[in-house]
Amino acid sequence: MTNKAIIAGGGIAGLATALRLHQIGWEPVVIERAPARRSGGYAVTFSGIGYDAAERMGVLAALAERHITPDKLIYVRPDGRTRFTVPGPTVRAMLGQRALNILRGDIEDVLYTAIRGTVDIRFGTTVTAVSQDAGGVDVTLSDGTVERADLLVGADGLHSATRRLVFGPEEEFRLxxxxxxxxxxxxxxxxxxxxxxxxxxxxxxxxxxxxxxxxxxxxxxxxxxxxxxxxxxxxxxxxxxxxxxxxxxxxxxxxxxxxxxxxxxxxxxxxQMVVGGWSRGRVVLLGDAAWCVTLFAGFGSSLAVAGADLLGTALERHPGDVLTALREWETGLRPEAEKKQKLGRRVKxxxxxxxxxxxxxxxxxxxxxxxxxxxxxxxxxxxxxx
Ligand SMILES: Cc1cc2nc3c(=O)[nH]c(=O)nc-3n(C[C@H](O)[C@H](O)[C@H](O)COP(=O)(O)OP(=O)(O)OC[C@H]3O[C@@H](n4cnc5c(N)ncnc54)[C@H](O)[C@@H]3O)c2cc1C
Missing domain, CATH: 3.30.9.30 (D-Amino Acid Oxidase; Chain A, domain 2)
Known part of the structure; x- marks a missing residue:
């Protein structure tokens, strides 16, 4: 029987998770609060383990097409005069070979294009209640339907409703x-x-x-x-x-x-989100909902895509044993997320x-x-x- 996952949130973390779970033969359903796809946003540096994951997931070429190279960084005075300039080639060299400078919305767009037509995405919908037993998780949606699934992924961002419903109030985790x-x-x-x-x-x-x-x-x-x-x-x-x-x-x-x-x-x-243990039974947090390293660290998109990729790998390695897969996934990913959180606090x-x-x-x-x-x-x- 096909395994089913409800994914709350259709940002980078949610869409990447949907793509990866679809690739391993699961049936993902994305529940997105916004009425339609968002676009634009801000430019992010996409590198590190997310870059490697995007390559494995087959979306790197499409992401690379959206890469933007700034000609230069200009630091100015209040009257507009230039204080100093960092030339484009220097910026490029600092980012390294395996890095993209890309709009957040363009990453979402590439992931959305990769799953459109194959994954059920429900816009204008939220998760309102969650209950679970040994065999599965029941997810109540704002349209009144109840979906039974093997896994609920809370990829609904910094102010995650999934986290609030299953883990506790935001204030307990927000730094x-x-x-x-x-x-x-x-x-x-x-x-x-x-x-x-x-x-x-x-x-x-x-x-x-x-x-x-x-x-x-x-x-x-x-x-x-x-x-x-x-x-x-x-x-x-x-x-x-x-x-x-x-x-x-x-x-x-x-x-x-x-x-x-x-x-x-x-x-x-x-x-930042400081959550000790990213899963409770069959409910797991991923992306900003789980760790939110912040723009100070600058690796949030990358960690979201890598987290999705590694989650798929762990679930594939442990067929029929979601709880072991979640434990193994967190053990593998947590050191990197915590390292980036420390970086964020250090450079704030x-x-x-x-x-x-x-x-x-x-x-x-x-x-x-x-x-x-x-x-x-x-x-x-x-x-x-x-
Ligand atoms: C200014 C800025 C600069 C950044 N720079 C970088 C950078 O250089 N490099 C980098 O890697 N990262 C960077 N980041 C971080 C990166 O953008 C995020 O870490 C990444 O986009 C996280 O994605 P996410 O999917 O976890 O969360 P989000 O993007 O917040 O997505 C959550 C999704 O869930 C939906 N949602 C929310 N609540 C609900 C609900 N109740 N039910 C259903 N859906 C819901 C939202 O509408 C949204 O679509 C930056 C962030 C900011 C703000």
Whole structure:
């Protein structure tokens, strides 16, 4: 009989899991809260174990087609003058050969294309209740149906409902790193930003980056410190971003003017999930729902795809024994996820340094990144090499 998995969440983790489980002969069903596929998002570096997993899963070539190479990184002053530049070839060399710079939405798009027509994806639906016994898990959906399955995968992100329903309240697991982030696609590149660049202004405790992605696409990235991330989350980006960035200068006024007409705005706390034991019986968490290493570490997409790949491998190795497969999967993956979580906590101060001296210190190695010994140190520090 075919094994069935309900996958809550159709982001990178959920879609990758659906693809991998389909490849090993399972029947995955994806339950996605959003009414339709999301697109765009922010540019991520996709490397490490996720890159290897994407190759094994047969989606690497399609991902590589979406790779974006920035011509250069430009670090600017509030008046727009350039402080220093990191040339594109240096950025490329630092990322290494087996790395892609790609939009989050494009990773989802590739995974979605790989499973479309073969996997049941139910948009506009959520998981509302879960109960399990020795033989399976019953998952109640918001449309009133109940699905019985061999496995429920909670791939529903940082604020996972699956985790809340089965593991406990979010507050028990969330470690806030005292920063917020906001991202949205721009309909126009600000006039002060050079095409083909990623241009960044950091002043005390806040960063604004404009990423030009080619073909008339660009994104604004906000990252700033706050002592009360949950209060900012409750207030929402329309109120908070103009308040925090209103006096920043450079591209901030033009970008903030585009905020009200942005199609969708990603705005969230920068928080890790510290969950001791990623499964409870036949319910397993995967991706940001389980570990959320954060953008500070920069390996979340990669870990999501690798997690999906390794889960499929473990389930294939233990046919009919889901619990052993889940244990083996976690034992194999946890050291890497915890290593990236540690990295995230270690480098959190680099995103929006609290004072000019720390900013100067942060930028020092970047200024000299064209020199091989300096870029080698940066690579090691940011774990860009395996
Ligand atoms: C600004 C930024 C920069 C980043 N940079 C990098 C980088 O350079 N490299 C890298 O590898 N990673 C990076 N990441 C991290 C990476 O984007 C995430 O780790 C990755 O996308 C996680 O995917 P996920 O599928 O686990 O979660 P999500 O993307 O949050 O997906 C969860 C999905 O579940 C759905 N959902 C939510 N609740 C429910 C529910 N109740 N029922 C059903 N569906 C639900 C959501 O709609 C969504 O589709 C970055 C993240 C941010 C925010």
């Amino acid at each position: 806030d790193l005292d920063h917020m982030t906001g991202v949205f696609m721009l309909d126009r590149l600000p006039s002060c930003v050079e095409a083909g660049s990623t241009s960044t202004l950091t002043d005390t405790g806040r960063t604004l980056a404009i990423i030009h992605l080619g073909e008339g696409r660009s994104a604004a990235f906000f990252g700033y410190r706050t002592g009360d991330p949950m209060a900012h989350l409750a207030e929402g980006p329309a109120t908070v971003l103009p308040r925090v960035y209103g006096d920043m200068g450079w591209a901030a006024p033009e970008v903030l003017a585009q905020l009200p007409r942005a199609e969708s705005v990603y705005f969230d706390t920068i928080s 101060g680099l995103y929006a340094p609290a004072d000019p001296f720390r900013l100067w210190l942060r930028d020092l190695p970047l200024r000299f990144a064209s020199y091989r010994p300096v870029s080698a140190v940066l690579q090691r520090r940011l774990q860009l090499t395996a």
